[in-house]
Amino acid sequence: MLEVIKLPRGGYVITSEGKLVVQIGIPPETIKDTIKLFGEALQYYIVPKRLIDTTSFLNTAEIEFPVYYNYFVKKRKTFILCAKEQENILKVLFKESLIGPEKIEEDDFGSNVECDIQSEMLFFRRKDQKNKNDLFETENSVEFINIEKDLFIEDIKITRIGEEIFFFRNNKQEELVFEGKKLDSLPYDFSLGLKKPFDRKKLENFTFPRFGFTCLGSSNGFDPEGTTSGFILWINGKGIFIDPPAGAFNELEKNNIPISSIVGIILTHCHADHDAGTLQSMLRGNKVRIYTTKTIWKSFKTKYKGLLNVDDNFFDSLCETSFVKVHKDINIENAIFRFHYALHSIPTIGFTVEFENKTLFYSSDTFVSERTKLLLDEGIISKERYNFTMNYFKNFDYILHEAGGGIIHTDISFLDFETRKDQYVYAFHCPEKDYLNYTNSHGLKGNLLYPKQGVENTVSIISQKRLSKFDVITSVKLFLDLPLRNIKNLEYNSEFEEYGPGETIIEEGDTKNKDFYIITEGYINLFTSGKLYKEYLVFDFFGESAILTKKGRSATIIAGENGCKVLRIDGQSFLENIKDTKLHDKLKHLAEIRSKDTWDIFLTKYFEDFTPSMKLYFEMILNYEEYQKGTIIWSNENNQKGFFLIEGRIIIETKNKKIIISSDNTKYLFLGDIKNILLSTDNTIKEIKILSEKATFFSVAKEDIKNYFYDYPIILPRLSYYTEIIIDKNGN
Structure with a gap:
């Protein structure tokens, strides 16, 4: 008998009398699940039929970190069971992330920039950093096995028959036990399923900072207790994802932050702990602008187009791209950014930001260590590049620096220096226990902090003023084409209102209330005939149908468990100011099409996890x-x-x-x-x-x-x- 254990992040582990046999499905960060549950990663993996889960848009074959763990920690190979066509795709993916791209684009560099990225990459491929002749190759660490053939793991035979995977021992089929139920086999194709329910957080008086950051994760790809590093950089109240971790949108939803508040993504490099969430965000959210170099963007497309079975044009259609040049200023949302190539095993960018006399430095993954001098001594990097890597970050007000340690990351001791009173260093990309071990055993010289995760712990460098009526109205896509004078009229004929937990805002059937509402804080629940139908979040709106049809309210609207705030716009003013506009025609059409029971179509898998606004549009x-x-x-x-x-x-x-x-x-x-x-x-x-x-x-x-x-x-x-x-x- 074999036991089947479902991992919290997806995938299944098969055990025999407590001994690990094989893992089926490899979504991002499931290595953290197995380390937490079993103390290590598995050595054998089965890649499922689908390489991308179409509900979550996560890679179901994230082999990078299991391979890294087995090779660098356990000193052994990883065995991947997959279809032959999948093998070719995964080889390209793994080579791109481990070895890096074959070419560095000249367009990546501003004038008078000397940086030999290829030679730096070769240094990090050394099995021993002092021996330049013995380089790491992909075949040293991983072996692919055709799933069409039987595989023996000790005395257990694994066989794929059609769409099912069977297990045998001594020529007898093994019974599988999953959550107390007996199974004959496991599906070759599986879905990660619906996201887990969560409790929404109550954020008192939260506004998007004028300048600041929200930590979405602060640890590395192996820490079972921590979320992989990534954050939102806020500029003028708009968010830019920096290497968003997998599931970053769930964090936004838990905190009632609209997806539309994210306007860009900075893709720093193509290791799975930094780009898995980027792929998910491109597919899951609204269209955004990607900021990266041509080299990194090409590498990203090379890595993932096989998983999605698409060509390069597909990625270019998903987003807008702004190619940055290193050491050349670029204006993003009225802040001045300057990107640089970090010292890492594959092309990786960090950046600095200057906004209203405040400065911020983000290192990305980089190599700040006593051993960094090896690159200088061998002439791989110049003295200027060495000094930039080791010391330049110390000039900034807010320093977000990785401290992952090991052979390609930064030693946390180099972040512990005498800071100014108004200068702060945040140690990203390291487990909190490593930070605490260091701080408990050393007397800190300056403000070396560990970033606290979550929107409630947002670091507001420059605070944002409270949202005005005009801010709220213009944040709703619905009004984008409305003339300014009409928007000002709506502003004049509106008021902010606050509702307590569970308080009714609109009653189904009410014929007197003809106003239009935009949510500014919290969330609401929409009920039809007493049944909960959906939730509306910040900048979602409701009330338009009753204004246009002159009928009673079609649903009951109740404030969420933490209450909510709304901007209430007078219905007559709303009607007058959209009259003779395209918006009037669109909303009138919306009211008419809803008479055909359009709501039912949004219960299908096509629209799973769509926000109310996405469904409405x-x-x-x-x-x-x-x-x-x-x-x-x-x-x-x-x-x-x-x-x-x-x-x-x-x-x-x-x-x-x-x-x-x-x-x-x-x-x-x-x-x-x-x-x-x-x-x-x-x-x-x-x-x-x-x-x-x-x-x-x-x-x-x-x-x-x-x-x-x-x-x-x-x-x-x-x-x-x-x-x-x-x-x-x-x-x-």
Whole structure:
């Protein structure tokens, strides 16, 4: 009998009489789970069928850190069971993160910058840093095994049959026990599932700083007790993710911070503990701008395009990119940034920021150690680069410096220097216990701090004034195209209101309250017919339908458990100021389309974890259509719309199969080639035709969904994946 243990971050570990056998699925940071549960990482791993989980958008084959742990800590190889086509993808990924890119782009550098990144990378590949002739190669640490063949781990045989994985011992099938239940096998394809429920935090009077930072994680990729380093840098009340850890959006949601407050991501380098959350954020959130060098961006795309089965153009369509040059000033949100290449095993950027006479330094991963002098002595780095790495950070007001130790990171003792009273050093990328061990055994010379995680511990270097009415209104995407004079009129006819925990704001059926509301703090619960339907967060809005339809309220709105604050806009003023604008037409259309029960479509997997605003903006582009039997709604010549099946039967014809779909078992299935619509790829669906006497659909026009995709890239992988699954599993 074998025991199956589900890991908190996803994936399963198989044990035999307490002995580790194999792990199935490798989402980011599951190595922390196994170290916490078993005291070590496993040596054998099975890569699941899907390399990206389409609910969380996390990599399910994060092999980097298990391989690092086994090779550098346990001095042994890691064995990866995967399909042959997956092997090639993972080899490229691992080489890019371990060895680094083959070429450093000349465009990365400003004028008069001397920096030999390739030679520095070779130094860090040495098995012994004093021996330049013995370099680490990927095959030293990992071996790939074809999952189509049987594998023996001691006396246990692992066999994949179709979509299931079976275990045998002495030619007899082994029984699996999972949470007290007996199983014959485990699925080869699995989902990380829904995110875990959480309690929302109550933040009293929190405003986004004018300049400051919020720590999302402060530890490294091996610490089972800590979250991997990453933070939000706040400038003028707008957030920039710096290497967001996996699940960073959950932290925002727990704190009622809207995704729309994040306007950019700085990608420092392509190690999994720094870029896994970046990939997730690009796919999960609103469209943002990526700041990095051309070399790092190319490396990122090379690393992940195989996992997603896309080309380079896919990444460029997900985000806007601003390529930075090292040691050259760049203005980001009215702050002056200057990037530099850190001293690390692969191309890595750190940066400095100057904003309103305050300065901040971020090291990223870098090598500040007694052994750094080895690079100087061998002529790999210049004296100027050595002094920059070892001392330049000491000139800044706020210093966010990694202190990971080991052979490629910074020794925390070098961060302990005599600071000014108004100067602060934060030790990132190290376990808190390591920080405490150092501080308890040494008398600190200056303000060396350990960053506290969470929005409630945000370091506000320059405080933001309280949000004005104008700030609130202009933070809502809905009003972006409204003339300034109309916005000022709305501002004049609005008031802030505060509601206690569980207090009713709107009552279902009420015909007197015709006002429009924007949430400014906390969250609300929306109920229909006494049933909780969804939550609304900061900068979400409600109340527009009753104003336009002149009907009673369609739902009850109740303040969340910590209460909420809203900006209440007079309904008549709202109506007058959107009159004769595109917004009026959009909202009128929204009210009309909602009469067709559009809410049900957002209960499907396509829209799982979408914010209320993301759902509403999609609802605005839906249309209702009916077609008669024999109508062809999609072909090579007729591909200007996508469809969601409401009622009826249709037949889909691809190049090699035909599939009959009925709304009886696949209601709201998306129909059409979304990649063809959004990316102009070759059309993979020859024809979609109506089989029933009549069929009804929600449709989306090509230009409308392209505009939506520009703001919310998540729609592409969601619509493509779930429809492809249906087509793969059905028809002949």
